[in-house]
Amino acid sequence: MVVKNYFQILQLTEGASQDEIRQAYRRLAKEFHPDVNKSPDAHQKFCEISEAYEFLINYWPRHVGQYSGTPGYEQKYREHQTTDAYEQFTREAQERAKKQARMRYEKFRRQHEAFQESGLNDLALIFTILMRIFSLVLFLFLFLTPLVLTFAADWTWIFAIFFMWPFAAGIAWYYHDNRKNYFKPWNFYYTAARIRQLFKERHEATEYCYYCRDKIADSRPYRLELLKLKDVKLATGGFRQHNVNYINQDLSVMIPRSQKAFIIHSITIPVKILSIAGCMFFLTVSSFTWRFIIGAILGAILTRIILTFSGTRSNVSYLFSYSQIIRIIVWIGAIALVTQFYFEPFNLAPAEGIQFAIFAIIIFDSFLMQLLSMILGKSSSYPVIRQHPEVEARIREGYIVYNDIPVISFFYPLFRWIFG
Numbered sequence: 001m002v003v004k005n006y007f008q009i010l011q012l013t014e015g016a017s018q019d020e021i022r023q024a025y026r027r028l029a030k031e032f033h034p035d036v037n038k039s040p041d042a043h044q045k046f047c048e049i050s051e052a053y054e055f056l057i058n059y060w061p062r063h064v065g066q067y068s069g070t071p072g073y074e075q076k077y078r079e080h081q082t083t084d085a086y087e088q089f090t091r092e093a094q095e096r097a098k099k100q101a102r103m104r105y106e107k108f109r110r111q112h113e114a115f116q117e118s119g120l121n122d123l124a125l126i127f128t129i130l131m132r133i134f135s136l137v138l139f140l141f142l143f144l145t146p147l148v149l150t151f152a153a154d155w156t157w158i159f160a161i162f163f164m165w166p167f168a169a170g171i172a173w174y175y176h177d178n179r180k181n182y183f184k185p186w187n188f189y190y191t192a193a194r195i196r197q198l199f200k201e202r203h204e205a206t207e208y209c210y211y212c213r214d215k216i217a218d219s220r221p222y223r224l225e226l227l228k229l230k231d232v233k234l235a236t237g238g239f240r241q242h243n244v245n246y247i248n249q250d251l252s253v254m255i256p257r258s259q260k261a262f263i264i265h266s267i268t269i270p271v272k273i274l275s276i277a278g279c280m281f282f283l284t285v286s287s288f289t290w291r292f293i294i295g296a297i298l299g300a301i302l303t304r305i306i307l308t309f310s311g312t313r314s315n316v317s318y319l320f321s322y323s324q325i326i327r328i329i330v331w332i333g334a335i336a337l338v339t340q341f342y343f344e345p346f347n348l349a350p351a352e353g354i355q356f357a358i359f360a361i362i363i364f365d366s367f368l369m370q371l372l373s374m375i376l377g378k379s380s381s382y383p384v385i386r387q388h389p390e391v392e393a394r395i396r397e398g399y400i401v402y403n404d405i406p407v408i409s410f411f412y413p414l415f416r417w418i419f420g
Contacts, residue, residue: 006052018057025053047105114223114252116189119419128185135171142168199266202259209258210388211265211313217256222265222315222420224253224391226399246403255388257315264312265420268303272418275299286349289335289358299418315420318387318401319413323372323380330368331361366409373404 007014010024032045039045115121142164149157175182202218209215211222231247257265279295280288307314338357340349373380381400386392402412 006055009048009052021053021056025049043105047102050105114225119190121189125186125188129183132182139168139171199263205256207256209261210255211261211315212258212311215258215260217258219257219259219262221254222257224255224318226251226253226394226401227403228399229403251394251399253388253390253394261312264306264310265315268306269419271302271306272299275302286347287339289350289354290339290348293332316417317385318383318391319417320384321381322376322384323369324413325384326372327365327368334361362410363406366404366406369404369409
């Protein structure tokens with residue numbers, strides 16, 4: 001019985017409601033998604049789940065499901081299964097469902113490849129490894145501190161075991177569960193061989209590079225991800241159970257780029273990182289916030305010098321829209337208001353309230369973005385510097401670089417400016 005098998009695939013009883021089918025699909029799709037589940041049959045299982053979902057959501061209610069709950073349902077159901085129309089219907093429905101499943105998987109695969117190529121995959125891996133190293137240090141601290149203080153200071157410190165060792169036991173249990181791949185949960189995408197290939201490979205092309213004049217676009221193009229907000233869905237399940245989903249229409253713009261432009265753009269990334277890191281660690285300014293700001297400004301100046309002398313356009317100039325520039329001025333001004341300036345010797349010291357100012361910048365930046373959008377209209381998202389013709393055309397159509405979501409609206413453009 002084909003239909004009953006579809007219910008079994010989604011781990012549901014026959015006659016489950018549409019909401020139950022959707023919930024089961026979301027749960028199983030996350031569990032068997034090939035990006036998460038590394039078993040050999042994860043791809044096949046994911047396609048089966050998608051096929052069952054497409055069949056039960058789109059085709060089942062209009063045919064067999066319509067008899068559910070009526071007198072003699074089982075008899076009508078068996079009679080319906082013996083008809084030629086039902087046989088043809090199931091074949092066509094399965095083909096459509098399989099096609100939808102393949103399309104959905106291909107979309108996931110393309111998104112995963114784009115995620116890896118962006119470098120976010122490797123950054124997440126580095127962050128995970130650092131956090132796991134920190135957890136080992138924290139475990140040793142929680143485990144050894146009560147013992148050391150008991151022998152070195154006072155015997156009453158032995159009672160700290162009851163407070164610190166349970167946390168240490170939790171970390172040890174996590175380490176035990178992940179002991180096989182604790183320091184390398186997954187593989188880096190940008191290996192040394194792949195990086196060497198990026199700088200050596202050249203492609204045959206006839207179009208010219210947008211970033212360097214009179215250069216053939218013989219390197220991989222610069223991928224700019226744009227999106228257009230189609231809808232915002234708000235769901236609430238009671239007190240403290242709210243969920244907001246942004247429904248976007250995604251678009252990738254491939255900007256032709258030469259090998260020279262690729263190398264120059266790659267060089268600017270460590271220049272920005274080293275400028276920020278150098279100022280954070282070596283600049284003799286009391287405020288860490290101003291160390292970061294000065295490091296970012298220094299990185300921007302050095303990057304501009306490199307781009308100017310190499311005759312290369314910036315690949316992140318699209319970030320500097322009219323709205324973005326105003327926001328930068330407003331927030332730096334807000335930080336300056338809660339900063340104490342000293343000139344002899346020169347120093348920038350944080351005053352009371354700087355923590356609140358930084359918190360307000362992160363949380364309320366999206367609201368300022370919305371306000372500027374209302375005041376400036378569509379021009380608020382237009383880049384100040386001229387862009388590739390296709391990028392400018394898409395922005396005029398209403399496409400943007402990122403959604404104005406709290407925290408993301410502050411950190412995402414900063415991340416894109418640093419890493420391209």
